[in-house]
Amino acid sequence: MDVIFSKNAFQGRHVVIIGGCGDIGMEIARQFQAAGASKIALVDINTELAKGSSFIPIQTDLSKVESIEEAVQDLYKISDKWHILVTTAGIFIGKTLLDCEANEWDSLMEINARAVFYFSKLIAKSMVQRKEGKIIHIGSGSTYYGTPGSGVYSASKVVINQLTQTMAVEWGPSNVQVNAVLPTVTETKFLEFVTKDPLHSKFRKKLKEKMPMGELLQPEDIAPLVLFLASKSANAINGAIIPIDGGSRLVST
Numbered sequence: 001m002d003v004i005f006s007k008n009a010f011q012g013r014h015v016v017i018i019g020g021c022g023d024i025g026m027e028i029a030r031q032f033q034a035a036g037a038s039k040i041a042l043v044d045i046n047t048e049l050a051k052g053s054s055f056i057p058i059q060t061d062l063s064k065v066e067s068i069e070e071a072v073q074d075l076y077k078i079s080d081k082w083h084i085l086v087t088t089a090g091i092f093i094g095k096t097l098l099d100c101e102a103n104e105w106d107s108l109m110e111i112n113a114r115a116v117f118y119f120s121k122l123i124a125k126s127m128v129q130r131k132e133g134k135i136i137h138i139g140s141g142s143t144y145y146g147t148p149g150s151g152v153y154s155a156s157k158v159v160i161n162q163l164t165q166t167m168a169v170e171w172g173p174s175n176v177q178v179n180a181v182l183p184t185v186t187e188t189k190f191l192e193f194v195t196k197d198p199l200h201s202k203f204r205k206k207l208k209e210k211m212p213m214g215e216l217l218q219p220e221d222i223a224p225l226v227l228f229l230a231s232k233s234a235n236a237i238n239g240a241i242i243p244i245d246g247g248s249r250l251v252s253t
């Protein structure tokens with residue numbers, strides 16, 4: 001990994017990552033650790049990967065409002081100051097709109113949208129009071145397209161774009177900057193469904209051809225921008241929705 005932040009760039013900073021045990025979340029956690037963050041809490045339904053590390057695991061089902069409240073209480077027992085929140089929890093259900101059921105809509109919205117809103121709100125309250133904070137959401141490049149089989153997932157991720165803008169204007173005056181990073185398809189366990197699904201395999205192949213390097217993204221392509229947005233150097237960046245896609249969204253065919 002290229003080192004763009006010094007070993008103590010985030011010294012004294014407390015970072016919480018929801019969905020932090022996922023592939024993108026873990027890479028972000030590792031890069032914050034390499035840049036000296038003092039505490040890194042990983043909130044996830046599956047915290048196995050955090051075992052044996054110096055990360056703080058907070059096992060939580062983010063689809064439940066009460067669990068989110070308990071997780072935030074636990075976080076405040078560990079520290080009264082969380083400076084940086086990254087939201088990367090997410091699920092995918094790959095179905096066409098005709099096949100997608102109402103309960104699947106609910107599941108996607110609960111985790112990809114409501115959990116992001118509610119967790120951010122609970123953490124931002126203290127950031128706003130202290131007049132200091134950084135929130136970075138992981139949205140999705142799928143919000144630029146109509147992709148067959150991704151409609152409800154993409155709708156849940158559009159919520160992130162709007163939340164980013166409104167959080168930025170509501171909390172920005174209190175020195176809390178909120179931005180979103182929108183990756184396109186990234187090689188993680190999130191993509192396991194693709195191998196089983198011909199519709200998505202076809203999309204993935206087309207997308208790979210549109211990527212300038214002919215390769216899909218890796219978690220290492222996402223994390224550095226998250227760290228930059230969490231740094232003081234990015235204090236003037238607020239409410240930005242930034243794609244990471246090698247420019248593939250601009251290729252028409």
Ligand SMILES: NC(=O)c1ccc[n+]([C@@H]2O[C@H](COP(=O)([O-])OP(=O)(O)OC[C@H]3O[C@@H](n4cnc5c(N)ncnc54)[C@H](O)[C@@H]3O)[C@@H](O)[C@H]2O)c1
Nearest residue numbers: 019021022023024045061062063088089090185186188190
């Ligand atoms: N991989 C991609 O192609 C891609 C592309 C664009 C955006 N994204 C977004 O990036 C984010 C991270 O995805 P990833 O690729 O690292 O996938 P991942 O599956 O490795 O990570 C997602 C994490 O969310 C956690 N999670 C899911 N449901 C949860 C729940 N109810 N409670 C608590 N935690 C829960 C999972 O346990 C997992 O650790 C997601 O928000 C996803 O929408 C991914």
